[in-house]
Amino acid sequence: MGFEINGKTYETDEEGYLVNLAEWDEEAAKYLAIEEKVEMTESHWEVINFLREYYNDYQIAPAVRVLTKAIGKKLGPEKGNSKYLYELFPYGPAKQACKIAGLPKPTGCI
């Protein structure tokens, strides 16, 4: 499975997550966001970029609880809470934001 933008193809797994993280770019993120019915704003990009950095540092997609805490630490308590993250990504920050960021599904995502 996969999709194509401007001649570049992106491979996805059966749940729509990018198979190859290195293929990710902003165009892919925009496409994945439309698929998830998420309208990307600056606040959304902030979380997506945070996730990319987290993955780069630790080689895993964080569990929601861990993501929430880490965002709070870096971007402030008004953003490091479930309410804020679920407003941006109503079907779950772990599921939707990780998918848009081109990360694998978080380990321990229950």
Add this chain to the structure above:
Amino acid sequence: MTESTGGIEMEEDMSGTVKKFAFINRKAPYGTIYALESLEVVLISAAFDQDVSLVFADDGVYQLKKGQATKAVGMKNFSPTYRALEGYDIEKLYVEKSSMEARGLTTDDLIVDVEVLDSAEMAALLEEQDVVLSF
């Protein structure tokens, strides 16, 4: 405690039973799947708010070695993930002293802060666990 995550009910059900879990890691990080599988189970266990300790003994000490270059063997270097454990509130990492010394390593060679235990201290630690899982 109210939290708008899918996991609340489960967390509430389990809130009364906190057990002491020790995960013993004895194998080199690559060549077998044990080290990576253990790490995944540990990360999942963090969702259940249990009292988790990680033990590294024998070749398992190599899992924490700095500077793992895995490109040539075609494996993902997952060692940076041990540094994420703190964020998962898993902060009890123990290394068996003689295993570390026999491999010419010191705590300076390791990517995370650990507590070094001799065999008697290790035995005492494992004695007080409810569940011991060996990888």
